[in-house]
Amino acid sequence: MSFDKLDKLGTKLHALSHALSILGADEATHMAPGGGEARAEAMSVLSGMHHRESVAPEIGDWLDAAEQEDLSDDQKAAVREWRRRYVGLTCLPPEFVERQTRASMRCEQLWRDLxxxxxWAGFAPVLQEVVELERERAARRGEVLGLSPYDALIEMYDPGSRVEQIAPVFDELKTFLVDFVPRALEVQEKRREKAPTRPLSGNYPIEKQRELGLAMMAAVGFDLTRGSLSVSHHPFCGGVPTDVRITTRYRSDEFLSSLMGTLHETGHALYEQNLPKEWAHWPLGEARGMSMHESQSLFVEKQIGRNPAFWHWALPLVEQHLGESWSQDEILDHVHHVERGLIRVDADEVTYPLHVILRFEIEQELIGGTLEVTDLPEAWDERMKRYLGLSTIDSPKDGPMQDVHWPSSAFGYFPSYTLGAMMAAQQWNAIKREIPDLDDQLSRGEFEAVNDWRRKHIWSQASRWSTPELIERATGEPLNARHFREHLEERYG
Amino acid sequence: MSFDKLDKLGTKLHALSHALSILGADEATHMAPGGGEARAEAMSVLSGMHHRESVAPEIGDWLDAAEQEDLSDDQKAAVREWRRRYVGLTCLPPEFVERQTRASMRCEQLWRDLxxxxxWAGFAPVLQEVVELERERAARRGEVLGLSPYDALIEMYDPGSRVEQIAPVFDELKTFLVDFVPRALEVQEKRREKAPTRPLSGNYPIEKQRELGLAMMAAVGFDLTRGSLSVSHHPFCGGVPTDVRITTRYRSDEFLSSLMGTLHETGHALYEQNLPKEWAHWPLGEARGMSMHESQSLFVEKQIGRNPAFWHWALPLVEQHLGESWSQDEILDHVHHVERGLIRVDADEVTYPLHVILRFEIEQELIGGTLEVTDLPEAWDERMKRYLGLSTIDSPKDGPMQDVHWPSSAFGYFPSYTLGAMMAAQQWNAIKREIPDLDDQLSRGEFEAVNDWRRKHIWSQASRWSTPELIERATGEPLNARHFREHLEERYG
Incomplete structure (x- = not known):
């Protein structure tokens, strides 16, 4: 049976992926500094082996044949998802992929320095080349997949999501936020007039912060027998589902940034740890995509981790580990801090979507050819002023040079962040309808019911459905901005 | 050129080896406990890929062709060593290898429990099957390689070493030790009558022991930018030459066992860290074999680490890290402790060779068919009584069931341990002839000159010569038991 041939190849590809995932996580955590060159060489060779085995022409024949075989529904879904991946991997000529990889690697390297x-003057022509190649990729992919060029890029990160469906939701959110951000800031100011901020400063030994982080990870559902917490310069969630490696970084003068980061990565980890084991070596068994993954991390960080009920339970744990007592109002003042800023990765949950929507709008113009790189700083500045009242015209490094995504040819990725935030709120709303005492459960540190819901509706579904199908099946309705809007109004309004 | 084809394949095999080495070290140090099954599956698939690529028939053609090409001396040596590996990997029919692998895996698993x-009664028939297959392997390998069956096994671990050369040296050593062990014990007893042993006990925080271990590793030459020290249940030296992972385990009630273990693994690590980089992806660039590797670990642990001059330098370091002052006599009383015992891995450097020689003699009879498994307990007991005055007849678990080697089909491995000890002493003697103030250097914590000698004569030579050639080229004479004998007499006589 061709299905069995795919199954066998899946085992081989999975072993290579396992090695690459662990080598990657190890590189950022435990590798000796002098080991980098040999590690890069080994990983590049193994990636090449993985790619060559993944695009072999006989896979197309096996998929054709398997589609005619007598398969169970699960098996049919497995073949369908593999087909989707295979088309995605083989729809571009190898010489084009090489050309684009070279250009974006060069651009990314130059970007770090520039x-x-x-x-900006040094960076613009290099980015221009990347944008031109990305336009070509979008057109080529679009032609094969029967999608518009920009949709064909989104499809790489977020299968099934389309501008047609994202744009109106983002528009609604933007209109709301441009009005809501000043209101939230006003609310915050009034709150602080009554009760001034208690400074988040002290001396918190890293080992104690680590113990606190581990205790919270375990409480919200992280299986410590199948994963671990380490330190790295940039926090990430890596490894493999049976051994999920999450990382954080510590500051000894405050504990909240590391803790919230750990909760965020724990959200990613829960998704990975709860994927269906029986399909682990098939594309079907992998997490759905970037936006759904981000919805899981944001669910734990924002819906749970910034929920007042959660802090009712968490504050005694903080006191137990760090020996410091905070009132709920004092900690929420930090946890719910809102601030207009230039930098996306530093933004809070209220202002963050405006950073993303700005990029989403500009990306479409860049890929569509209605905006050129030379006009980027003005386009960026104009939107920043409109959406957040800030100007970046004098500082391109805080404007269109801010993120690694464009230099590395990852157009179409940005929407995932805000789609994830909206889907997290929509899931929260759906769970709350099923579990009316959800906040009470949180305030007692009980996460079983909420995790059972997520396991059943999201985690166990892996890559069986497209993103829009998955969110609709899980919550009973298509993506709806209302839930995120109401979440923000309730928390910050 | 066929040489270039080999070079390209070497890069690919090297990437797979890199992954397997790091995954293996990671498994014992950082892996989550629940990650074992998926890790074993991934490593088994990657090992299979490595094996299949290593035995491909076209490699034989490439080697034939490369031998006719116009190559430098280095390149010729590289092809020669690859040929040796290739013959070793392909000289047995795959169905025999599978049969033997299955039998020894089963035996090893049963052995742990039995x-x-x-x-013994449960174990003997399972071991019998392994011995019969090992006889067949020895005969088959011997026929292809033109060696006696047992030599054909030794060749797997120690290229070029032969019974003809090992047996007389071991005989000489055995005769000496049977007489010397009682003398050494008497010397020890008299010493302790004059100055009773100061108990090695206290409370030593693991973090401080770790710092002490790292300080000693760095001092004796370990490059901490290209390696690290972790904790594992069984200490080992693993990883890759650019990122050597050594491990130890700690007891908080004494510091010496972890420290000496760390020095031992550091000896292995120095060999790996100083192999020639330009041949890293060729068999030529790997360490020579088990006995030479053991000579490097024992060199650091025994020749350096148990040298009185070393402790002149080391004791202030111990005091600095552990806050405890020891006199040289007090610490050497522990460092030079001699004791007759049943267990090889617990033996000191005086009694250890008798454990090995016993196994070497019995192995030859087992492979030669002059001894059967059923007669093993008596044969073992008879020799234990003669060599060490101890009986194991009532406790087969401390007799022929003691080691993992035989259940796992590793006959021919044991001699490496004592060949290593002898070669370490012989290297020490050769260095001392070149550097007369060697002890003074040690007592000042200066290890550059001794490492320069080893880099030039051993490490940089990698797999260019057979073991006997390498030791003769390095020290100016063939393996000679006299140096080890004199070493023991000087230290323990």
Missing amino acids: RARND | RARND
Whole structure:
């Protein structure tokens, strides 16, 4: 049976992926500094082996044949998802992929240096080349997949999501936020007039912060027998579902940034740890995509981790580990801090979507050819002023040079962040309808019911459905901005 | 050129080896406990890929062709060593390899349980099957390689070493030790009558022991930018030459066992860290074999680490890290402790060779067919009584069930341990002839000159020569038991 041939190849590809995932996580956590060159060489060779085995022409024949075989519904879904991956991997000529990889690697390397020097003039022509190749990729992929060029890029990160469905939701959210951000800031100011902020400063030994982080991870559902917490410069969730490696970084003068980061990565980890084991070596068994993954991390970080009920339970744990007593109002003042800023990764949950929507709008114009790289700083500045009342015109490094995504040819990725935030709120709303005492459960540190819902409706579904299908099946309705809007109004309004 | 084809394949095999080495070290140090099954599956698939690529028939053609190409001396040596590996990997029919692998895996698994229960009657028939297959392997390998069956097994671990050369040296050593062990014990007793042993006990925080271990590793030459020290249940040296992972385990009630273990693994690590980089992806660039590797670990642990001059330098370091002052006599009383015992891995450097020689002699009879498994307990007991004055007849778990080697089909491995000890002493003697103030250097914590010698004569030579050639080229004479004998007499006589 061709299905069995795919199954066998899946085992082989899975072993290579396992090695690459662990080698990647190890590189950022335990590798000796001098080991980098040999590690990069080994990973590049193994990636090449994985790619060559993944695009072999006989896979197309096996998929054709398997589609005619007498298969169970699960098996049919497995073949369908593999087909989707295979088409995605083989729809571009190898010489084009090489050309684009070279250009974006060069651009990303130059970007690190040029951004540090705020050198837009040096950066623009290099980015221009990347944008031109990305336009070509979008057109080529779009032709094969029967999608518009920009949709064909989104499809790489978020299968099934389309501009047609994202744009109106983002528009609604934007209109709301442009009005809501000033209101939230006003609410915050009034709150602080009554009760001034208690400074988040002290001396918190890293080992104690680590113990606190581990205790919270375990409480919200992280299986410590199938994963671990380490330190790295950039926090991430990596490894493999049976051994999920999450990382954080510590500051000894405050504990909240590491803790919230750990909760965020724990959200990613829960998704990975709860994927269906029987399909682990098939594309079907992997997490759905970037936006659904982000919805899981944001669910734990924002819906749970910034929920007042959660802190009712968490504050005694903080006191137990760090020996410091905070009132709920004092900690929520930090946990719910809102601030207009230039930098997306530093933004809070109220302002963050405006950063994303700005990029989503500009990306479409760049890929569509209605905006050129030379006009980027003005386009960015104009939107920043409108959406957040801030100007970046004098500082391109905080404007269009801010993120690694564009230099590395990852157009179409940005929407995932805010789609994830909206889907997290929509899931929260759906759970709350099923479990009316959800906040009470949180305030007692009980996460079983909420995790059971997520296991049943999201985690166990892996890559069986497209993103829009999955969110609709899980919550009973298509993506709806209302839930995120109401969440923000309730928490910050 | 066929040489270039080999070079390209070497890069691919090297990437797979890199992954397997790091995954293996990671498994014992950082892996989550629940990750074992998926890790074993991934490593088994990757090992299979490595094996299949290593025995491909076209490699034989490439080697034939490369031998006719116009190559430098280095390149010729590289092809020669690859040929040796290739013959070793392909000289047995795959169905025989599978049969033997299955039998020894089964035996090793049963052994873990049966040894714990001291169940010789249950173990003997399972071992019998392994011995019969090992006889067949020895005969088959011997025929292809033109060696006697037992030599054909030794060749797997120690290229070029032969019974003809090992047996007389071991005989000489055995005769000496049977007489010397009682003398050494008497010397020890008299010493302790004058100055009673200061108990090695206290409360030593693991973090401080770790810092002490790292300080000693760095001092004796370990490059901490290209390696690290972790904790594992069984200490080992693993990883890759650019990122050597050594491990130890700690007891909080004494510090010496972890420290000496760390020095031992550091010896292995120095060999790996100083192999020639330009041949890293060729068999030529790997360490020579088991006995030479053991000579490097024992060099650091015994020749350096148990040298009185070393402790002149080391004791202030111990005091600095552990806050405890020891006199040289007090610490050497522990460092030079001699004791007759049943267990090889617990033996000191005086009694250890008798454990090995016993196994070497019995192995030859087992492979030669002059001894059967059923007669093993008596044969073992008879020699234990003669060599060490101890009986194991009532406790087969401390006799022929003691080691993992035989259940796992590793006949021919044991001699490496004592060959390593002898070669370490012989290297020490050669260095001392070149550097007369060697002890003074040690007592000042200066290890550059001794490492320069080893880098030039051993490490940089990698797999260019057979073991006997390498030791003769390095020290100016063939393996000679006299150096080890004199070493023991000087230290323990």
